[in-house]
Amino acid sequence: MSEEAISEAPAARRFKIGALSGQFGLAVIILVFWAVFSFHAPGFLSSFNIFNLGRALAVDIIIGFSQMVVLATGGMNLAVGSIGVCAVMTSGYLMQTLGLPVWVAVIGSLALGGALGWLNGFAIVRTGVNSFIITLASANLFSGGMLILTRAVPLNALPFSVGAFGRMKLGFVSPMLLIALALGVALFILFRYSVLGKQILAAGANTRAAAMSAVPTGRVIVIAHTLSGVLAAVAGLLVVARLGAAMPAVGGEDWLLPSFLGPVLGGTLLSGGFVSVIGTVLGALLVSTIRSGLLVLQIGTFWLQLFLGLILLFAVLVDRYRGLYVERQKIARP
């Protein structure tokens, strides 16, 4: 963009363009990866692979959302994976051991996810201690509790309809992806148009200023963590449907990196106060694309971690310098 063009745009719009260009760049990177993968491995674009990619993507998106709503408050939630696995095992217990109908199990698991998230939020607000350390401790508390209660035994005699939902195809996408996108629309509306969403962002941007403007910051942070817990439980339920079984090995620390990758790649600020729902979806798409592509190319999952780490580094560096660039343009032309 030339200097003249920038000088004509108002500052606020320029900042928006800065954020938008980040998502545009992300979309371009995703397209490049799709082109490379489909060129080198024709199997990448097969309906089988697209279907599987869509199912993995649905889980990645929702894990990202679960982290995003807490990042909005300026905190973080290391317990996303443990809440997810607790929801997984709860749903299995309710359906298989107690023989309750599927919808009861779904509601029960979501309620448990919300309750565990609420506990996190409550402990953080009450003690005033860094959310990092509280959720690190609670993650182990939840995972440990789950393992003690289930003795790490998987439950794989679930009702037939659960696995059938996991295998269901609408065209060539899974209904799971539609659930993820519907949640995205709901979150977009929450953060863009609702008072609660604005309050969450305000508490994240500047807690003291928000409190002085009569935002109930404590309550808002607890609500964000509760929401994060419910979303983690949704992700857990989708994994149950995909596997057709409730496995104690899903989630946990495996979800830690993906949960941050989506939002951070998508431009959500770690310091709080700004989220990007569309960016999180794109970030999750990049992660799923790379994972699926490496699998199809048979590079092996061993190097996957390295790629994801480098991409995260690359993304935060680019984001940092884009932010500096936008700032500098603003200062140069008041």
Add this chain to the structure above:
Amino acid sequence: MKVLRSLLLVEWSGLLAAIVIGSVALALVSPNFLSEFNIYVLLRSLCVSLLVGFAQMVTLGVGQMNIAVGALGGLVAIAFGGMMEVYGVPIVVAVPLALLIGAAGGLLNGVLTVRTGINGFIITLATASAFTGIDFGITESIPFYKMPPALVAFGDQHFGAIPALLVAPLIVAALLGLFFSRTVPGRQILAFGGNAQAAELSGIPRGRTVVLAHVLSGTLAAIAAVLAVAQLGSAQPTIGADWLLLSFAAPIIGGAALTGGYVSVLGTMFAVVLIALIQNGMVLAKVDPYWVQFLLGALILAAVWLNRWRAIRTGTGG
């Protein structure tokens, strides 16, 4: 009474009491606890844990965190084992090289954090993933088994119930104690962690201090990795995979301030001993190993609460 009160305000007093009470209780309940072999096993399990705790303590001191402690440990472990098995590098060369790799990893973390100004959490989360990727990419999760006999012998050597390996963490602890209390860079790290702005205004170089803390953290993680290889007798790519929780639990239970500026070498050591004691007690009582994770989580929460209560009681910060 006054002595008791002031003792209560020392951050590690509670830990010491818990260790004493716990040991007595274990000795009464299980006669095996005081057997020479059990004490040897207990002390041996401390060696790596102490260094893991120190590695995180240093970054907490400067007000940062290092998610990559375990990942870097794993990478150093397989590099250390690999260079000895595949290239036949002698131990006296391999150990310094391993520490150098750890320091280089820490340098990368530190420079990236300082130069970009991005939260150390996200930088080290990314580098942790990269380190783990290299670790598993190189080894394809197959360990290096053929370690030099001298190294394995050192790992197994013990004088009565005291393992020879314990020398390393004790020397490191003494050096760290001196570093943080008597040297200029050590004081600068704590000053910077306590109040970054005030430290910068007093002329403490920001970049150098943070980078130094990360380099030190990487080096300590590397020492932990070398000890783990010596102890196991093989270089497993999974070394370090379970260090994350322990690395934070030890310094925080030991009284380090999460916001930086205050660390306690002795507190961290007592915390590691307490954690080892709990694990040992559970093995003796044949409790489900899953309880360890659960209790560690609970212990951290309790410690955080206690620290906060003490801060309010003594009026040192809110």
